[in-house]
Amino acid sequence: MSNYLAIATVTATLQRTLQATIQVDVDGARVTTVRPDSVGSGTPETGVNLYLYNVAHNPAWGNADLRTRNTERDFLKRPLVALDLHYLISCYGNENELEPQRLMGSVVRTFHARSILTREVIEDTVADSTYSYLADSNLADQMETVKLIPLSLSMDELSNLWSVFLQTPHSLSVAYEARVVLIESDDIPQRALPVRERRFFAAPNQPQIEQVVPQSGRLQPILADSTLIIQGQRLQSNLTLLSIGGVKITPQQVSTNQIVLPLSSLPQGSLRAGVQSLQVIHPRSTPTRMGRNARVPSQEMRGIESNVAAFVVRPTIQETSLSNLDETADDLRTAQVTVDIDLPIAKTQRVVLLLNERSIERPAAYLFDAAPRTADTNSLTFSIYDVKPGEYLVRVQVDGAESLLNVDTNSNSPTFEQYIGPTVVIP
Structure with a gap:
C-alpha cells in the first residue's frame, strides 16, 4: 500500500x-x-x-x-x-x-x-x-x-x-x-497467533467435503474422462447423491471418508469445461398424513447437504481446421480457425484461442476471442488476423480452464519432450 x-x-x-x-x-x-x-x-x-x-x-x-x-x-x-x-x-x-x-x-x-x-x-x-x-x-x-x-x-x-x-x-x-x-494509515495492527490445527465445524450428520482431487494425482489436471476422489467426513448415508453443476448422480463407490466418481458416468452433455461445483446430498423421505388413516406416497425431502466444493475441468482439443484464408499487404494472414472440443461449451462462457508458433527463432504468439454463439456447442470458431505464416500450437481457454498440449514421449524422436500438438498450419 x-x-x-x-x-x-x-x-x-x-x-x-x-x-x-x-x-x-x-x-x-x-x-x-x-x-x-x-x-x-x-x-x-x-x-x-x-x-x-x-x-x-x-x-x-x-x-x-x-x-x-x-x-x-x-x-x-x-x-x-x-x-x-x-x-x-x-x-x-x-x-x-x-x-x-x-x-x-x-x-x-x-x-x-x-x-x-x-x-x-x-x-x-x-x-x-x-x-x-x-x-x-x-x-x-x-x-x-x-x-x-x-x-x-x-x-x-x-x-x-x-x-x-x-x-x-x-x-x-x-x-x-x-x-x-x-x-x-501508519497505525500498527495486532495479529493473533496462527491456527495450529484446521477443523471443520458442521451440523450433526452433515457431510463435509475437504478436498476434490483426480485419481491420477493431486497436481494432475482434471479432464472429461478423469476419476474424482472426493475426501471428507460423514460422506456415506443410506442414500448418497452427488450434485455436479445442477445434475444429481448416485456414485457407486462410497465410504465414510471417500467417494470415487468417474466423470464419464455423468449424463452425456451435462459436464462443462471450466469451474464446476460439487455437493454431497443425503436425501430423506417422510410420509405425509391426510386425515386419520389416509396416507399419500412418501415425498423426497431436500435432506442434508454438504458444503460446496469446486474443481476445474480442462477441455481437450479433438480437431482443428483452417478456412477463409486470405493474405494482407504485409504478408500476414487472416483466416478462421475452427476447434472441436470434447466438452460442450455454453454460449455464456468466455473462450479464448492461444496460438504459439513452433519455431526457435523469435516465435510469434497470438490470442483471439471466440465468435459469439447462440447455443451450446462443441465446435468453436475464431477469426484470426495479422498472423504470420507458420505452424502453431493450439490451446483454448474456457473461463480460464486451459486445454493441454501433447508432449512427444518418444526418446528417439528429435522433438523428444517437446510440445508437438495440437497444431494448425497457416500457409
Whole structure:
C-alpha cells in the first residue's frame, strides 16, 4: 500500500512523463501543476498545465478496510482508503501556430501509450532530485497499479468546470482519471497467533467435503474422462447423491471418508469445461398424513447437504481446421480457425484461442476471442488476423480452464519432450 505521499507522487509522475515528450514535440514547452486561473496562475505561455481538480472514493475498493478494529478498539489491520484522481490537462500556446492543438495531440498520444504507471516510472520520479519532497513515497510498492482512463466530459460539464469552478476563460483541455490510489494509515495492527490445527465445524450428520482431487494425482489436471476422489467426513448415508453443476448422480463407490466418481458416468452433455461445483446430498423421505388413516406416497425431502466444493475441468482439443484464408499487404494472414472440443461449451462462457508458433527463432504468439454463439456447442470458431505464416500450437481457454498440449514421449524422436500438438498450419 501507499503512504500519504501517493497523490502527490501520481501528479509528479504524470508531470515528468509529459515533460519528457512535449518538449520534443513543441520547443520550449513545459508542464506545470497549478490552478489554471487567469491572473497569477503561473500557467506556461507555451505548454501544458496538469491540474488535480477532484478526488473521489473508488467504489470497487469501498469495502476493502471493513472490520479494521476488534471489540477492544485495537487495530486488526491498517485502515485503507481507495481514491480515484481526476485531472484536467489544459494546453497553452500560440493559436496561430496551433501550438495548443499540437500539445493536445502529444498529451493524448503519451497517455494512451503509457496508460499504466509502472513501478520503474514511479521509482524514477521519486529518485529525481526535482521531487526531493517525495523521497519517502512508497507508491511504487502498491499492489494495485495506477491506470490512466480518459474521461468524456459533456459540454455542460466542461462549461461548469471552467466558468463556475475555475472562473477563468476556457482553454483547450482534456480530462483523465488516475485509478486507483490506495493510501494506508501508519497505525500498527495486532495479529493473533496462527491456527495450529484446521477443523471443520458442521451440523450433526452433515457431510463435509475437504478436498476434490483426480485419481491420477493431486497436481494432475482434471479432464472429461478423469476419476474424482472426493475426501471428507460423514460422506456415506443410506442414500448418497452427488450434485455436479445442477445434475444429481448416485456414485457407486462410497465410504465414510471417500467417494470415487468417474466423470464419464455423468449424463452425456451435462459436464462443462471450466469451474464446476460439487455437493454431497443425503436425501430423506417422510410420509405425509391426510386425515386419520389416509396416507399419500412418501415425498423426497431436500435432506442434508454438504458444503460446496469446486474443481476445474480442462477441455481437450479433438480437431482443428483452417478456412477463409486470405493474405494482407504485409504478408500476414487472416483466416478462421475452427476447434472441436470434447466438452460442450455454453454460449455464456468466455473462450479464448492461444496460438504459439513452433519455431526457435523469435516465435510469434497470438490470442483471439471466440465468435459469439447462440447455443451450446462443441465446435468453436475464431477469426484470426495479422498472423504470420507458420505452424502453431493450439490451446483454448474456457473461463480460464486451459486445454493441454501433447508432449512427444518418444526418446528417439528429435522433438523428444517437446510440445508437438495440437497444431494448425497457416500457409
